Amino acid sequence: MSQPIPSLLTMMHELLSEISVSSTSAQWDTGNRRVIDKLAGWLNSLGFQCEIIPLTNRGNKANLIATLGSGPGGLVLAGHTDTVPFNEERWDMNPLALTEQDNKLFGLGSTDMKGFFPIAIEAAKSFLEQPLQQPLIILATADEESSMDGARELAAQGRPKARVAVIGEPTDLKPIRMHKGIMMEAITVVGRAGHSSNPALGNNAMEAMHVVMSDLLAFRAQLQQRYNNPLFDVAVPTLNLGCIHGGDNPNRICGQCELHFDLRALPGMDNSEIRYEIEQRLKPLAAQLNVNISLRSLVKHIQPFEQNPDSELVKYAEQLTGHSAAPVAFATEAPFMQQLGMDTIVMGPGSIDQAHQPNEYMALNQVQPAVDLLRQLIARFCL
Incomplete structure (x- = not known):
């Protein structure tokens, strides 16, 4: 049996409270290890095998691969642990805390995208007593907001391996199968x-x-x-x-x-x-x-991303959400997941319109639908 872990909203508050800014400017840039260590502690208590992988020559930054079950296929639920820099004086509340107000969850990283991890953990809790036929992997990366070095190093290392990956960037729970490069x-x-x-x-x-x-x-x-x-x-x-x-x-x-x-x-x-x-x-x-x-x-290139519209992952996500898989203008770590051989989509709670600005929030009414959506994906690709 797993050890008790905090509630979903308490986990979100604790993650938001840990500063983990990623920036090309040394003035702003910080590490993400406290976020990674907190996630690893929770996931380890649930029975996940957790591997913390420091970035090369950057000991204060790391990726986390947390795996439940084993097998050649499976599902990766991926997200980044860093945020953009912020101006505290422009916020109406503490950016480094979770503030619930007007049916919104405010805080730096609430939607982009620390808030995805408590939702993924909540979804995973439903499967702790079931023997998974294929592994469930929760992947937490470093430095997506600046260099994407976390995902780049994982791709170079050839891990994690799974059949499909869902990157939980904010898309209002609509599946995304394409974006431009940078x-x-x-x-x-x-x-x-x-x-x-x-x-x-x-x-x-x-x-x-x-x-x-x-x-x-x-x-x-x-x-x-x-x-x-x-x-x-x-x-x-x-x-x-x-x-x-x-x-x-x-x-x-x-x-x-x-x-x-x-x-x-x-x-x-x-x-x-x-x-x-x-x-x-x-x-x-x-x-x-x-x-x-x-x-x-000026920065390392990010290749354009496109997932085959006829893939099982895309078709199933469209069936679950009622939305056709679409393109977006912003870039993600999806090309690096594809380099690892996984069919990949981008789909998560929150709106990209709220990202990278003061008073960032995730709509509260998206939290439970996101948990339910991830549960269905886990059931499809891991059971």
Whole structure:
């Protein structure tokens, strides 16, 4: 028999109380071990075999693989334990606590996505006395909100292994089988500074960047001619020129300029191939303009995700929810679950509209339906 563990809402409160911010800025970034250790303690008391796997060279961050039962197939219920940074002064309540108000559960990570774990645990409790034919795995990852290094390391390690995976990101309990990829890149142009009174004294990097930007926009138009998926609200790949920095004074020829851009590829496109195309376009521009042009990745690429609409997992999720599996604009760890050989969907309680902002909440009326939905998935793929 399992040892008593806290109630669902108490578990949610305890998880939200542990800060686990993931950020590319060292000022904000923290570890997630206290969240992982708390989850492992609860799951271990329920009879799960728990393995805590620290991230390489980052001892304060770890993944958790908690397994109930054994066998070659089974179901992974996956989520990330980190949150985005937050501004406490913009919250109407304590972000590091669970506040129940107006039939909503407020708190940082309530919907994105610490709140998924107590729901998964509550669903799993119904199967503790039943012999599972295939394993149930609860997977908790690190650093989804910044590098996705937790999921990347798991994919590289080849674990966990199961037949299907459900990632509990907030989708209002509707199945998601597609999303776009992400690549964020920086282009740096180095010219030659000089006195602005005589253009011949230098080579203006900002003017060269103007040519580069025009070429990027032409490339965007070509991509949008080549690729289209009407299932997405934005049916074409996007390329956003996000920020630009260059020069230091009006009376000095700009010697260096840097542009950051974001490209969202559709399923069927490959980030590496797109990046290679961009590199090949930049080379003749550098020669033409007599400047140095370099391209570097700001974050590791996330490939587009697509699950076969005819897979058993998709069909069963559609049957359970009454909703057709759809695409979303945001990215998830789904491509890494697919790398592990699992049919994968994204489906969880809460709305993505509430994520990454003050007063984040999960609607209380989604909690029990989420528990019931996960119970049905466990019964289908583990019994």
